[in-house]
Amino acid sequence: MDLPVPSSRSREHRVHVITHGCQMNEYDTHTVSSELVAGGHRIVDTPADADLIILNTCAVRGKPVEKVVTMLGEFRKQRLAGRDLTVGMMGCLAQLEEGQEIARKFGVDILVGPGAITDILDAIEAVDRTHEPFWSLEFKDDLHTHLTPAPDTLTGFLTIMRGCNHNCTYCIVPQTRGPEVSRSLESILHEARAMQQNGVQEIYLLGQNVNSYGLGRSDLPSFAELLRRVADTGIPRVKFTTSHPMNFTSDVIDAVAEHENICNYIHLPVQSGSDRVLRRMAREYRRERYLEIVAEIKAKVPDVVLSTDIIVGFPGETEEDFGATLSLYEEVHYDTAYMFMYSARPGTPSYKHFDDLPRDVKTERLGRLIERQKVWSHRKNQRWVGRELRVLIREAATDSQYVVGHSDQNHTVLVPREQVGEMGLYPVTVETATPHTLYGTVAGAVPESIPLLMAS
Numbered sequence: 001m002d003l004p005v006p007s008s009r010s011r012e013h014r015v016h017v018i019t020h021g022c023q024m025n026e027y028d029t030h031t032v033s034s035e036l037v038a039g040g041h042r043i044v045d046t047p048a049d050a051d052l053i054i055l056n057t058c059a060v061r062g063k064p065v066e067k068v069v070t071m072l073g074e075f076r077k078q079r080l081a082g083r084d085l086t087v088g089m090m091g092c093l094a095q096l097e098e099g100q101e102i103a104r105k106f107g108v109d110i111l112v113g114p115g116a117i118t119d120i121l122d123a124i125e126a127v128d129r130t131h132e133p134f135w136s137l138e139f140k141d142d143l144h145t146h147l148t149p150a151p152d153t154l155t156g157f158l159t160i161m162r163g164c165n166h167n168c169t170y171c172i173v174p175q176t177r178g179p180e181v182s183r184s185l186e187s188i189l190h191e192a193r194a195m196q197q198n199g200v201q202e203i204y205l206l207g208q209n210v211n212s213y214g215l216g217r218s219d220l221p222s223f224a225e226l227l228r229r230v231a232d233t234g235i236p237r238v239k240f241t242t243s244h245p246m247n248f249t250s251d252v253i254d255a256v257a258e259h260e261n262i263c264n265y266i267h268l269p270v271q272s273g274s275d276r277v278l279r280r281m282a283r284e285y286r287r288e289r290y291l292e293i294v295a296e297i298k299a300k301v302p303d304v305v306l307s308t309d310i311i312v313g314f315p316g317e318t319e320e321d322f323g324a325t326l327s328l329y330e331e332v333h334y335d336t337a338y339m340f341m342y343s344a345r346p347g348t349p350s351y352k353h354f355d356d357l358p359r360d361v362k363t364e365r366l367g368r369l370i371e372r373q374k375v376w377s378h379r380k381n382q383r384w385v386g387r388e389l390r391v392l393i394r395e396a397a398t399d400s401q402y403v404v405g406h407s408d409q410n411h412t413v414l415v416p417r418e419q420v421g422e423m424g425l426y427p428v429t430v431e432t433a434t435p436h437t438l439y440g441t442v443a444g445a446v447p448e449s450i451p452l453l454m455a456s
């Protein structure tokens with residue numbers, strides 16, 4: 001595949017990109033890194049080796065913003081002490097007034113919003129030439145046709161649409177990523193095929209709300225049809241995230257049920273089990289509808305693994321509302337859940353109109369929910385003991401006796417290191433289960449591995 005031609009020349013930089021937040025940011029980091037390499041710059045593994053550090057930021061909660069401030073403070077200190085360092089900021093925070101104030105305060109040189117990442121080479125060239133900050137906050141059309149080269153990894157992220165047309169009252173994303181824009185089918189399939197040729201074993205289709213793919217566009221297929229087309233490339237695994245219950249249609253469930261290589265794993269954020277809270281969040285479904293979707297998924301996709309996002313302590317959430325979230329847990333039996341304490345984000349409707357609950361109330365409820373989820377995750381994981389799963393082993397685990405990967409259903413699975421010579425797909429018999437991890441042994445031979453050296 002042709003690499004993009006750099007639009008301008010600047011001195012060669014040693015660049016380190018630090019990525020916070022979601023998988024869409026990971027994909028954007030890969031896009032930017034590919035542009036940098038095509039533009040003659042070098043990607044380095046540690047911040048210490050870099051003369052240009054780019055922070056790819058997240059703004060969805062307060063904590064990741066604090067992290068960025070801490071890092072920028074450190075870079076400023078080093079620059080004052082004489083280090084030759086250019087600093088860039090991209091991602092959701094860059095698009096917000098809040099992030100721009102932070103950028104001014106800490107003397108950030110390059111600021112590119114989530115819609116302007118293809119400006120990165122021009123930005124570097126401009127800063128080198130003028131020694132003035134370069135900002136670009138446009139939502140550029142070329143981003144949707146831009147072809148990102150395939151990664152050299154076993155899992156490849158592939159953004160199929162950007163932005164969000166929902167307006168959940170707690171969420172800053174519609175402001176940072178703008179309205180929904182779907183990419184063309186051709187560019188998506190082109191990237192998928194390139195990944196397959198490059199040895200990628202698992203494609204993760206990404207979007208803030210993948211189920212809205214192609215909505216209102218007669219030239220594009222539905223998301224279910226797109227899923228089938230990507231699966232038809234023959235890539236061993238296809239996963240997708242994130243789904244919105246409002247746009248989640250039966251044909252998506254059918255596609256998951258019918259295609260062997262579309263994983264039986266569905267992430268379906270519910271946010272709350274209480275209709276009163278869902279209304280205040282401006283989620284456009286109610287508990288009953290959500291449970292209907294879950295019932296249909298379970299009926300059509302045996303052994304499906306379900307996960308969700310939950311916000312605990314949304315403004316006005318009563319003990320009764322929280323009880324409704326707990327009871328939803330008891331009905332759905334999630335395999336995993338991403339549980340967040342509500343974070344009041346400046347610029348969101350809930351920040352403006354509602355009072356935050358006391359922190360100790362939020363913390364206590366989150367603690368209780370995590371305890372329930374642990375019980376459920378443990379029970380659900382134990383169902384797999386003695387059974388065989390197909391696992392994409394990707395890297396050495398923190399505990400060096402093991403290597404780690406993910407099952408088709410997205411479980412984290414650890415396998416003794418000596419059983420795995422090369423990274424790749426392995427049949428694994430599950431031996432034991434904890435709430436977060438399955439431990440197993442490689443069953444039989446090595447049918448579908450690919451020659452990659454094991455990370456040490």
Ligand code: 5AD
Binds near residue numbers: 061
């Ligand atoms: N506070 C806490 N969690 C939030 N999320 C989005 N905005 C907020 C917020 N203000 C969570 C939602 C979403 C996930 C990506 O982040 O659960 O699904």
Ligand code: SF4
Binds near residue numbers: 164165168172173244
């Ligand atoms: Fe945010 Fe709601 Fe859009 Fe998800 S669907 S990105 S939570 S506004």
